[in-house]
Amino acid sequence: MAGLTSLGNDLYTGARSVNFVGRRKIWYLISTLLVLVSVLGPVARGGFNFGIEFTGGSEFVVSGVPGGDQALATDAVTAVVPDVAAKVSTLGTESIRVQTTQLTDEQTRQIRQQLATDYGVTPEQVTASFIGATWGQDITSQAIRGLIVFLILAAIVMALYFRTWKMSLVAIIALLHDVIITAGIYGITGFEVTPGAVIGLLTILGYSLYDTVVVFDKIRENTLGNGADQTKTFGQQVNLAINQTLVRSINTSVVAALPVASILFIGAFVLGAGTLRDISLALLIGIAVGTYSTLFLAAPMYAQLRQREPVIAKHDKKVLAEQRSQQESVSA
Amino acid sequence: MAKQSSTRSAWRPLIWLLVLIIALIGANGAGVLWNGASWTPKLALDLEGGTQIVLTPTLQSGETVSPEQLTQAVSIIRQRIDAAGVSESEINTQGSNNIVVSIPGQPDDQTLARIQASAKLDFRPVLVAGAPSSAQIGPDGATITPSYDPSLPNTPSIAPSNGSDLNWITPELQSRYLAFTCGSDAAAGVNAAPADEPLVTCDDTNTVKFILGPVELDGSDISDSTAGLITTQTGSSTGQWAVNLVFNGAGTAKFADITARLNGLQGSLNQFAIVLDGNVISAPATKAVITDGKPQISGGFTQESAKTLADQLKYGALPIGFEVQSSDSISATLGSTQLQSGLLAGLIGLILVVVYSLIQYRTLGLVTVFSLAVAAVITYFLVTLLSWREGYRLSLAGVAGLIVAIGITADSFIVYFERIRDELRDGRGLESAVENGWRRAVRTIVASDAVNFLAAGVLFILAVGNVRGFALTLGLTTIVDLFVVSLFTHPVLRLLSRSNFFASGHRLSGLDPVALGAVYRGRAQFAAPSAARVSAGKAAKSAKEAARRQTIAERKAASSDTDVATKGDD
Numbered sequence: 001m002a003g004l005t006s007l008g009n010d011l012y013t014g015a016r017s018v019n020f021v022g023r024r025k026i027w028y029l030i031s032t033l034l035v036l037v038s039v040l041g042p043v044a045r046g047g048f049n050f051g052i053e054f055t056g057g058s059e060f061v062v063s064g065v066p067g068g069d070q071a072l073a074t075d076a077v078t079a080v081v082p083d084v085a086a087k088v089s090t091l092g093t094e095s096i097r098v099q100t101t102q103l104t105d106e107q108t109r110q111i112r113q114q115l116a117t118d119y120g121v122t123p124e125q126v127t128a129s130f131i132g133a134t135w136g137q138d139i140t141s142q143a144i145r146g147l148i149v150f151l152i153l154a155a156i157v158m159a160l161y162f163r164t165w166k167m168s169l170v171a172i173i174a175l176l177h178d179v180i181i182t183a184g185i186y187g188i189t190g191f192e193v194t195p196g197a198v199i200g201l202l203t204i205l206g207y208s209l210y211d212t213v214v215v216f217d218k219i220r221e222n223t224l225g226n227g228a229d230q231t232k233t234f235g236q237q238v239n240l241a242i243n244q245t246l247v248r249s250i251n252t253s254v255v256a257a258l259p260v261a262s263i264l265f266i267g268a269f270v271l272g273a274g275t276l277r278d279i280s281l282a283l284l285i286g287i288a289v290g291t292y293s294t295l296f297l298a299a300p301m302y303a304q305l306r307q308r309e310p311v312i313a314k315h316d317k318k319v320l321a322e323q324r325s326q327q328e329s330v331s332a
Numbered sequence: 333m334a335k336q337s338s339t340r341s342a343w344r345p346l347i348w349l350l351v352l353i354i355a356l357i358g359a360n361g362a363g364v365l366w367n368g369a370s371w372t373p374k375l376a377l378d379l380e381g382g383t384q385i386v387l388t389p390t391l392q393s394g395e396t397v398s399p400e401q402l403t404q405a406v407s408i409i410r411q412r413i414d415a416a417g418v419s420e421s422e423i424n425t426q427g428s429n430n431i432v433v434s435i436p437g438q439p440d441d442q443t444l445a446r447i448q449a450s451a452k453l454d455f456r457p458v459l460v461a462g463a464p465s466s467a468q469i470g471p472d473g474a475t476i477t478p479s480y481d482p483s484l485p486n487t488p489s490i491a492p493s494n495g496s497d498l499n500w501i502t503p504e505l506q507s508r509y510l511a512f513t514c515g516s517d518a519a520a521g522v523n524a525a526p527a528d529e530p531l532v533t534c535d536d537t538n539t540v541k542f543i544l545g546p547v548e549l550d551g552s553d554i555s556d557s558t559a560g561l562i563t564t565q566t567g568s569s570t571g572q573w574a575v576n577l578v579f580n581g582a583g584t585a586k587f588a589d590i591t592a593r594l595n596g597l598q599g600s601l602n603q604f605a606i607v608l609d610g611n612v613i614s615a616p617a618t619k620a621v622i623t624d625g626k627p628q629i630s631g632g633f634t635q636e637s638a639k640t641l642a643d644q645l646k647y648g649a650l651p652i653g654f655e656v657q658s659s660d661s662i663s664a665t666l667g668s669t670q671l672q673s674g675l676l677a678g679l680i681g682l683i684l685v686v687v688y689s690l691i692q693y694r695t696l697g698l699v700t701v702f703s704l705a706v707a708a709v710i711t712y713f714l715v716t717l718l719s720w721r722e723g724y725r726l727s728l729a730g731v732a733g734l735i736v737a738i739g740i741t742a743d744s745f746i747v748y749f750e751r752i753r754d755e756l757r758d759g760r761g762l763e764s765a766v767e768n769g770w771r772r773a774v775r776t777i778v779a780s781d782a783v784n785f786l787a788a789g790v791l792f793i794l795a796v797g798n799v800r801g802f803a804l805t806l807g808l809t810t811i812v813d814l815f816v817v818s819l820f821t822h823p824v825l826r827l828l829s830r831s832n833f834f835a836s837g838h839r840l841s842g843l844d845p846v847a848l849g850a851v852y853r854g855r856a857q858f859a860a861p862s863a864a865r866v867s868a869g870k871a872a873k874s875a876k877e878a879a880r881r882q883t884i885a886e887r888k889a890a891s892s893d894t895d896v897a898t899k900g901d902d
Contacts, residue, residue, distance in 0.1 A: 056425075091660045092661055129425055129427045131427075134434075136410075142794060144793070146795040153790060195798045196729040207740065209423070210740060210783060213776075245750070248746050251688075252747075253686060255746065256736065259677070259684070259736070262681040267674075275728045275729065276670060276673065279729055279732045287739070
């Protein structure tokens with residue numbers, strides 16, 4: 001791992017560098033493709049698979065079964081509708097509550113019958129009803145309102161701190177990019193969208209912006225008082241800044257991803273489907289995409305936006321001419 | 333000398349941190365000893381279970397509930413529960429009539445009242461006030477109990493001109509008033525009337541019986557309500573709780589009209605009644621025309637009941653009344669295996685983080701490990717405190733959020749360490765590298781944490797339900813991050829930078845200038861300017877100047893390298 005330290009040295013001096021800014025068209029293309037897949041994938045699959053917390057569903061209550069085994073209920077549901085996961089809990093001391101996605105009347109009748117048989121009670125002791133969403137429209141609309149207010153405020157705060165609205169703009173674009181791709185994973189894999197998954201998505205929103213601010217702060221520092229560094233174009237300065245924080249980006253994303261990856265591993269392979277798997281998948285993808293978008297999308301876009309400014313364009317022209325003449329003298 | 337005092341200044345934040353942690357633990361301990369708090373955080377519905385309360389609407393015959401009313405009621409109940417703390421309760425509809433409220437733990441009566449009271453607030457002028465009982469002393473000295481005769485005429489013979497007009501009292505109403513018994517009749521729900529008709533009811537202590545005029549103002553005209561202590565004109569507190577209302581524009585105008593009219597009347601007609609769910613909770617006399625739209629409701633409130641009513645009024649009345657149909661304990665929806673696996677996974681993740689930090693930063697990685705440990709301790713006790721004071725409950729999503737916070741917290745250290753390394757690469761000595769690296773890193777850390785904190789704040793204020801719980805977790809970990817990096821990581825590094833092991837740039841210290849390429853970059857070149865450095869600005873300039881010379885030379889030397897690197901990354 002000493003490799004990363006010496007890589008860090010070379011990245012810092014510019015001896016080695018990844019051409020983030022220069023090859024931006026490739027990254028833009030990759031990001032565009034990813035976003036397209038994330039939008040079209042779910043559409044092709046027929047939309048998101050929302051959990052009963054969002055859609056409501058069917059509820060069965062089996063009464064008169066003190067100490068009843070919850071596994072019986074899960075089995076009874078899968079026996080009738082194989083691909084439906086049931087949420088089972090005990091109610092009071094002698095009832096079992098089973099919640100599933102919305103079922104047809106026929107399925108409901110069959111499950112009632114099955115539950116009664118399995119628990120050895122009469123069908124009358126199994127009640128069935130429809131339940132509404134616990135994550136109602138009001139939570140969604142309040143959350144969206146909150147997010148919009150936050151994004152506006154965050155854009156203003158960043159614009160004030162960085163002294164340019166262009167950083168705010170590209171940071172928000174990168175953020176949308178990350179959220180769309182992370183959400184797209186759910187649509188594509190058909191993983192259930194639970195409140196946990198939405199919370200995961202919100203976490204990614206925070207992480208994405210956080211990561212962008214950290215890297216942009218280095219760019220701000222390097223390009224401060226532009227014109228002082230006469231050997232590099234603006235784009236080259238930005239590129240050096242990203243490369244100088246590259247070791248940080250790698251280390252941070254690894255450190256952030258390790259615990260999440262272990263949750264995903266345990267959640268998916270040891271426990272099977274469940275809240276843990278749902279949340280950690282969103283988080284893992286989001287951390288990866290969030291780091292990627294800062295380096296490959298936000299920073300090059302920022303450089304591109306600023307390059308058109310007359311002062312910077314003039315500076316770049318001069319620097320490029322100088323660099324060319326130096327190269328000529330070297331080759332001569 | 334100077335060295336000693338700066339050592340002392342490095343110890344000071346560490347002592348503050350220790351004080352902070354002891355204070356947190358102490359507050360928690362005090363809570364455990366005297367207030368029934370616990371050393372562990374309370375868990376949310378998904379992990380611990382709780383109580384499922386089924387509410388069913390109280391409907392008069394022929395009345396039905398529309399889906400819109402039910403949705404509206406769910407939303408209002410959710411806001412009321414949120415106002416009491418961050419418990420991540422679940423509220424949904426069941427069938428076409430019922431509302432199911434699932435809350436963690438055992439609800440007390442206060443909580444139940446908070447949830448189900450419809451909180452319909454009306455302002456009605458008082459027409460008649462009298463003794464609470466229906467029993468009267470007859471002409472012959474015997475006690476007679478008048479009975480209600482519904483066949484009497486119930487339309488006013490002369491149309492009433494305003495809410496205080498006694499023409500509202502028809503023979504039928506008079507008979508109903510005389511027969512009304514506070515307590516029994518009120519409990520039976522007889523004290524209900526359409527908003528445009530007079531109402532017979534009592535106050536909530538059953539000591540006064542009223543005939544009230546039609547509703548002139550209701551809860552929908554309230555824009556805000558808060559609970560507070562009543563203060564006298566001199567500003568001293570009376571120790572009694574009241575609910576302070578703020579009307580919106582329309583409400584203020586209407587209220588001014590009412591008080592203007594009542595102010596000129598005598599006796600009971602001078603009073604207006606504040607009616608909550610059919611009972612008069614206060615019937616103050618009008619002493620002045622109130623034009624600012626900020627009345628106060630007083631009358632036997634405790635702090636708790638004043639806050640409950642204020643919250644209920646703020647979030648509006650339920651469109652229909654509800655009563656508890658059933659209340660059952662409910663088991664956790666996620667098995668305890670989920671929490672255990674989550675914690676196990678978190679532990680494995682942490683160990684991986686420790687291993688990675690040690691490989692990457694050698695001994696310096698230990699600072700990361702200890703910093704994370706300090707952050708974990710502070711977070712744990714903050715969560716426990718919040719779960720005691722604010723009803724915060726830890727759900728599985730919350731646990732996952734805390735695990736992700738490891739990344740964001742560790743990032744602060746990584747940003748800081750990389751800055752120190754950058755300074756070392758520029759040829760600085762370790763102590764000044766630590767100071768300069770910190771100055772640069774802290775800007776970045778504060779800026780990025782500010783964005784996170786903004787997200788937490790906005791979502792906490794505006795969002796409801798689970799999203800609010802998330803916001804609290806995010807805000808919490810962000811603050812802890814700032815505290816730990818400035819009160820622990822930085823002071824520890826300052827102290828370490830004076831130790832021989834680090835100052836000599838030991839190979840395993842993680843801050844070895846040789847490994848960091850400082851020598852390769854021509855240390856001799858830097859040594860002179862760094863000794864003569866006056867200001868940080870100048871330092872940066874000369875470093876840049878040197879870097880420029882360097883880069884041109886290096887670019888030629890390493891141009892083949894560059895190609896390999898970029899190709900490798902394609």
